[in-house]
Amino acid sequence: MIKDLIAEIRNKDEKLVIGLMAGTSVDGIDAALIRLYGHGKETRFELVKFTTLEFSESIRNFILKNSNPDTAKLDDICRLNFLLGEAFASAALDVTKKADIDIAEVDLIGSHGQTIQHLPEAQKLYGFNVASTLQVGEPSIIAHRTGVLTVADFRPKDIAAGGQGAPFIPYVDYILLHSPNECRVCLNIGGIANLTFLTPDSQNTDIIAFDTGPGNMLIDLLMSRLSGERYRYDAGGETALSGTVDPKLLDRMMEHPYLETDPPKSTGRESFGSEYADWIIEISRNIEWKNIIATVTRFTVESIALSVEKHLEPNHPVDRIIISGGGSHNKAIISGLEERLPLIHIEKSDEMGIPVDAKEAIGFAILANETIHYSPSNLPTATGARKKVILGKIVLPG
Amino acid sequence: MIKDLIAEIRNKDEKLVIGLMAGTSVDGIDAALIRLYGHGKETRFELVKFTTLEFSESIRNFILKNSNPDTAKLDDICRLNFLLGEAFASAALDVTKKADIDIAEVDLIGSHGQTIQHLPEAQKLYGFNVASTLQVGEPSIIAHRTGVLTVADFRPKDIAAGGQGAPFIPYVDYILLHSPNECRVCLNIGGIANLTFLTPDSQNTDIIAFDTGPGNMLIDLLMSRLSGERYRYDAGGETALSGTVDPKLLDRMMEHPYLETDPPKSTGRESFGSEYADWIIEISRNIEWKNIIATVTRFTVESIALSVEKHLEPNHPVDRIIISGGGSHNKAIISGLEERLPLIHIEKSDEMGIPVDAKEAIGFAILANETIHYSPSNLPTATGARKKVILGKIVLPG
Numbered sequence: 093m094i095k096d097l098i099a100e101i102r103n104k105d106e107k108l109v110i111g112l113m114a115g116t117s118v119d120g121i122d123a124a125l126i127r128l129y130g131h132g133k134e135t136r137f138e139l140v141k142f143t144t145l146e147f148s149e150s151i152r153n154f155i156l157k158n159s160n161p162d163t164a165k166l167d168d169i170c171r172l173n174f175l176l177g178e179a180f181a182s183a184a185l186d187v188t189k190k191a192d193i194d195i196a197e198v199d200l201i202g203s204h205g206q207t208i209q210h211l212p213e214a215q216k217l218y219g220f221n222v223a224s225t226l227q228v229g230e231p232s233i234i235a236h237r238t239g240v241l242t243v244a245d246f247r248p249k250d251i252a253a254g255g256q257g258a259p260f261i262p263y264v265d266y267i268l269l270h271s272p273n274e275c276r277v278c279l280n281i282g283g284i285a286n287l288t289f290l291t292p293d294s295q296n297t298d299i300i301a302f303d304t305g306p307g308n309m310l311i312d313l314l315m316s317r318l319s320g321e322r323y324r325y326d327a328g329g330e331t332a333l334s335g336t337v338d339p340k341l342l343d344r345m346m347e348h349p350y351l352e353t354d355p356p357k358s359t360g361r362e363s364f365g366s367e368y369a370d371w372i373i374e375i376s377r378n379i380e381w382k383n384i385i386a387t388v389t390r391f392t393v394e395s396i397a398l399s400v401e402k403h404l405e406p407n408h409p410v411d412r413i414i415i416s417g418g419g420s421h422n423k424a425i426i427s428g429l430e431e432r433l434p435l436i437h438i439e440k441s442d443e444m445g446i447p448v449d450a451k452e453a454i455g456f457a458i459l460a461n462e463t464i465h466y467s468p469s470n471l472p473t474a475t476g477a478r479k480k481v482i483l484g485k486i487v488l489p490g
Numbered sequence: 491m492i493k494d495l496i497a498e499i500r501n502k503d504e505k506l507v508i509g510l511m512a513g514t515s516v517d518g519i520d521a522a523l524i525r526l527y528g529h530g531k532e533t534r535f536e537l538v539k540f541t542t543l544e545f546s547e548s549i550r551n552f553i554l555k556n557s558n559p560d561t562a563k564l565d566d567i568c569r570l571n572f573l574l575g576e577a578f579a580s581a582a583l584d585v586t587k588k589a590d591i592d593i594a595e596v597d598l599i600g601s602h603g604q605t606i607q608h609l610p611e612a613q614k615l616y617g618f619n620v621a622s623t624l625q626v627g628e629p630s631i632i633a634h635r636t637g638v639l640t641v642a643d644f645r646p647k648d649i650a651a652g653g654q655g656a657p658f659i660p661y662v663d664y665i666l667l668h669s670p671n672e673c674r675v676c677l678n679i680g681g682i683a684n685l686t687f688l689t690p691d692s693q694n695t696d697i698i699a700f701d702t703g704p705g706n707m708l709i710d711l712l713m714s715r716l717s718g719e720r721y722r723y724d725a726g727g728e729t730a731l732s733g734t735v736d737p738k739l740l741d742r743m744m745e746h747p748y749l750e751t752d753p754p755k756s757t758g759r760e761s762f763g764s765e766y767a768d769w770i771i772e773i774s775r776n777i778e779w780k781n782i783i784a785t786v787t788r789f790t791v792e793s794i795a796l797s798v799e800k801h802l803e804p805n806h807p808v809d810r811i812i813i814s815g816g817g818s819h820n821k822a823i824i825s826g827l828e829e830r831l832p833l834i835h836i837e838k839s840d841e842m843g844i845p846v847d848a849k850e851a852i853g854f855a856i857l858a859n860e861t862i863h864y865s866p867s868n869l870p871t872a873t874g875a876r877k878k879v880i881l882g883k884i885v886l887p888g
Contacts, residue, residue: 096497097864151616164564166556166624170607174622174649175615209568217573218549224572226564230622232643236650236879245630249885251572252634466495466886481634485883487647488864 097488101199101241102464105129108140108193110184110240111457112203114176114229116283118155120146121180123187124453125198131465135267135458141191142450145183151175159208169208169228176206177233184238195238202460202484203244204452205229210247212256225257235487243460246483250470255477256358262288262301262474263462264455269444270294274411277400278441280451281307281419284359285396288474291408300404301474302355305348305395306364307419310388313369318381329424332389335382344375345391355403356476386424393428400433409435416441416451459483495886499597499639500862503527506538506591508582508638509855510601512574512627514681515710516553518544519578521585522851523596529863533665533856539589540848543581549573557606567606567626574604575631582636593636600858600882601642602850603627608645610654623655633885641858644881648868653875654756660686660699660872661860662853667842668692672809675798676839678849679705679817682757683794686872689806698802699872700753703746703793704762705817708786711767716779727822730787733780742773743789753801754874784822791826798831807833814839814849857881 101107106129113122125140147155158164158172180203188195205227214223231244247257265278265288278288285307289300308325315323315331326332350359376384400410413436419425420440430438440448462469468480499505504527511520523538545553556562556570578601586593603625612621629642645655663676663686676686683705687698706723713721713729724730748757774782798808811834817823818838828836838846860867866878 095864096494099494099497148616154616158564161564161566166559166562166567166607167609169564169567170609170622170624171613171615171620173624174646175618175620177650178618178620209564211565211568215569217569218546218552220573220576222569222573222576224568224628226568226571230646230650231883232646233650236647245883248572248628248630249634252575252628252631463886466493468888479888481888482886485629485643485885487883488861488880490866490877490879 097241098464098486104199107199107461108197109200109202109457109461110187110198111453111455111460112180112183112201113453113456114204114206116207118147118152120144121183122450122453123183124450124457125187125191125193126454126457128457128461131461132467133267135461137454137458139447139450139454140193141187142447142453143183143187143190145179145186151179155206155208173228173230174233176228177230178237180229181234181237184234184240195240198238198240200460200464201234201238201240201242202456203229203231203234203242204246204456205244210257212251223251225251231485231487235489239489241464241489242487243463243484244487245485246456246459249481249483250475250477253470253477253479253481255470255472255475257475258358259286259301259474260459260470260483261452261455262299263296263469263471264458266290266294266296266299266471267458268446269414275408277404277410277413279396279413279415281415281417281425283307283309284364285392285419287399289404296471297473299471299473300355301471303358304399305350305359306392307417308422309361309364310369310372311385311392313366314372314384314388317369317373318384326385326389326422329389329422331382331385332422332424335380335386337390338379338383338387341376341379341384341387342390342394346394351395351398356473389422389424390428392419393425393432396429397432412437412439414439414441414444416446416448418449420448495639496862496884502597505597505859506595507598507600507855507859508585508596509851509853509858510578510581510599511851511854512602512604514605516545516550518542519581520848520851521581522848522855523585523589523591524852524855526855526859529859530865531665533859535852535856537845537848537852538591539585540845540851541581541585541588543577543584549577553604553606571626571628572631574626575628576635578627579632579635582632582638593638596636596638598858598862599632599636599638599640600854601627601629601632601640602644602854603642608655610649621649623649629883629885633887637887639887640885641861641882642885643883644854644857647879647881648873648875651868651875651877651879653868653870653873655873656756657684657699657872658857658868658881659850659853660697661694661867661869662856664688664692664694664697664869665856666844667812673806675802675808675811677794677811677813679790679813679815679823681705681707682762683790683817685797687802694869695871697869697871698753699869701756702797703748703757704790705815706820707759707762708767708770709783709790711764712770712782712786715767715771716782724783724787724820727787727820729780729783730820730822733778733784735788736777736781736785739774739777739782739785740788740792744792749793749796754871787820787822788826790817791823791830794827795830810835810837812837812839812842814844814846816847818846
């Protein structure tokens with residue numbers, strides 16, 4: 093009998109696992125090193141170390157250039173996949189070094205990769221129905237450089253099963269934050285804000301999860317435009333807090349049709365990106381820019397509050413909102429939510445042992461563990477897939 | 491304990507395995523369904539069925555467009571990966587159907603994918619040494635559509651280990667065709683011709699394998715150009731057999747520096763492609779085109795014979811040459827080799843139970859089996875890798 097690497101790791105009571113995540117903001121690679129116990133609903137973890145390896149300006153530009161069909165080149169895409177494999181491997185080595193742990197002690201890596209295309213709507217192509225997605229950051233490089241079993245490329249299998257290839261964090265919310273006593277909303281405020289709704293009765297077959305609308309995307313875009321590129325975001329929400337909401341502008345924004353749509357639903361840059369930001373600037377010529385920021389920040393708050401009131405509370409009063417993602421550092425968003433939803437306990441995911449910035453990277457460490465347990469980890473109610481499937485590709489070390 | 495899918499398949503005495511191969515000629519997908527016994531040096535197999543699913547003209551053009559950095563587009567590359575995933579899955583379903591076997595009985599699929607870029611020479615890029623390769627034909631689609639454990643994407647791990655990501659068939663030659671009594675040359679005549687040299691003493695650490703020069707590439711290119719695109723190849727070598735070798739043209743071709751280079755060496759379209767064909771046409775204005783074809787066909791024969799005489803025979807007299815690949819249907823090549831190397835027994839791989847056209851697809855079925863046995867299957871002496879590594883990515887069914 094040969095030594096079965098995957099089974100050996102799977103059967104350990106305690107595993108050291110690294111989750112690697114790179115977001116669409118193309119800032120760098122988040123690496124979470126965790127101690128992981130169990131799997132599925134029995135999963136428990138402790139965060140050992142979290143680091144972010146920022147991309148150099150030249151790598152960031154190379155990624156952005158090759159994320160755009162007008163500027164991307166085939167040979168560069170081929171190189172970018174291996175280049176980012178090296179960068180992800182470096183991030184994994186870096187987080188272990190900073191934790192003073194030998195990489196040889198690490199059991200498993202889960203790597204999301206960097207998305208450079210996401211085309212989840214099926215279209216007819218030469219007789220086949222084709223939906224697709226493309227993440228780069230070659231896992232063969234990660235596994236070889238680190239010597240660690242690596243699971244990567246989670247999204248394609250859900251697309252194969254007819255899903256959108258996203259979101260996957262609701263499954264992690266379910267196994268980590270489901271409570272037998274409370275109705276909980278797990279709210280992640282990234283570029284787009286999304287929530288997972290967990291009732292005491294939730295099963296992994298009926299969980300509601302959807303995008304509420306913009307998170308930081310509009311705030312970031314407008315901070316950058318209005319400041320002439322001096323700021324890339326509103327640090328701590330200070331600008332929003334120093335301004336006043338413009339009720340007319342807010343009213344016009346609240347007419348956005350996305351807010352009326354019933355879930356399941358998802359959105360992105362096509363609805364709340366550059367074009368929408370242009371329109372806001374166009375209709376806000378006489379408004380001071382701190383007031384514009386205050387208003388778009390309130391728009392994020394209102395769209396979240398409305399989602400809770402309209403789509404969740406009619407059936408289940410919400411006890412607690414657990415916030416994560418970059419937007420949880422924005423005090424104007426947090427205080428806005430507390431004011432708008434006074435009966436709900438609002439807290440950051442740190443209170444539950446999940447640092448707000450590390451949550452997604454931790455999520456992909458947990459998803460990798462599910463894969464080597466051969467456990468399906470997409471939620472069809474969240475992704476739209478026809479069935480639950482085992483996500484990811486397994487690359488052996490060495 | 492969970493049911494361990496990979497271990498269960500690995501431990502079967504007899505497996506049904508499909509190998510899927512698509513070559514750089516972009517004709518279609520070869521599918522070999524085999525009954526496989528054992529692994530490593532103990533591997534034995536029987537071919538159950540071999541089929542080729544030809545690409546439609548529109549898919550072929552879509553692949554060719556997206557294999558060229560000047561015409562490829564990011565969004566189309568993203569779609570092509572999933573489109574070819576569907577095509578590879580169809581090829582797997584088709585070969586089982588034609589064999590009258592239920593796909594549910596198949597244990598494993600090994601898929602090479604379609605290469606759309608291969609950049610194995612490392613270059614400095616933003617502080618990293620980057621060599622790369624890109625095969626498309628999403629294995630998540632193959633595994634989901636067929637419900638069969640799939641191993642794919644073999645080349646990146648060898649590149650990670652510093653190799654060229656090719657060739658991998660020499661390992662298959664070693665485990666299937668190594669003899670304790672004879673010195674054997676396994677000669678594959680595809681676009682490029684390559685050989686694996688196996689002596690009775692060969693270990694998987696010292697096997698010589700290299701490209702001898704052009705196989706069919708020049709013959710195909712010149713048939714197509716000289717016939718005004720009427721023919722894409724010289725069927726059976728009939729044109730070459732009807733012509734006469736032009737000694738002056740042959741002499742000039744024999745001056746090609748590649749023939750002088752010592753192995754390990756590899757070549758491709760950059761040396762024996764369109765530009766070289768242009769040069770031949772340029773210097774052959776007064777030569778009848780059947781004689782040009784006879785001469786370039788003889789060039790393939792001479793470059794193979796010279797490789798045997800110059801690089802192999804000084805150390806080990808060769809007993810047998812076992813030929814596979816499309817070029818083995820070319821009677822002018824076969825009779826040419828018999829004439830040039832009269833002391834060596836020359837035969838097609840069919841004589842060894844390996845149909846000449848099915849060999850590569852069978853090879854990737856065998857390589858997938860090595861991967862699920864966690865056996866390294868690159869040969870550093872053939873690929874240039876620093877070490878032996880386990881190739882491929884494993885995608886679970888469902």
